[in-house]
Amino acid sequence: MKIQKSAEDYLETILVLFQRNGSVHAVDIANELEFSKPSVSVAMKNLRENGYIAVDRNNEITLTDAGKKIAETIYERHTLLSSWLQTLGVSAETAAEDACRMEHVISAESFAAIKRHAEAGNPKSEKK
Structure with a gap:
């Protein structure tokens, strides 16, 4: 499946942050990419709705199998x-x-x- 460059960048960043820190939150992504928190929030919503990430009750972001493959x-x-x-x-x-x-x-x-x-x-x- 073809996805946008920005989505690929977000997925790659989530992978790298997880490897580095063991967990990922939206604020980590915002800091890493130097994006605003609202922009990251919108992107995470889109990635979640498209089945590339999951967000648990502690707002920890993980890649789904599909998201991990792309990342x-x-x-x-x-x-x-x-x-x-x-x-x-x-x-x-x-x-x-x-x-x-x-x-x-x-x-x-x-x-x-x-x-x-x-x-x-x-x-x-x-x-x-």
Whole structure:
């Protein structure tokens, strides 16, 4: 399913915050993305209604299976593209910014090819 870039960014942020802190609340997302709390609240409502997140009675946000799949895909793209660009000589800051844009538009086919190429050049990155 194709979702908007902003939704992918929110899901990726929830994944990263959960990995970092063990729990996620709307205020954490607002602080991480430097967005207003009302904007994050609207986005969380939309993500919840579309089945990508769940919010418990303590307002803790968790990814559903569908949300986690998207978040992991976007995060993998971001980390691999950022790292790959840096190996090509791009500064860490520029690589991260470019990867953030590229992660949303690159096709699965092109990403798989870049991933194969990056892993062939760096045996340490092979996980499987």
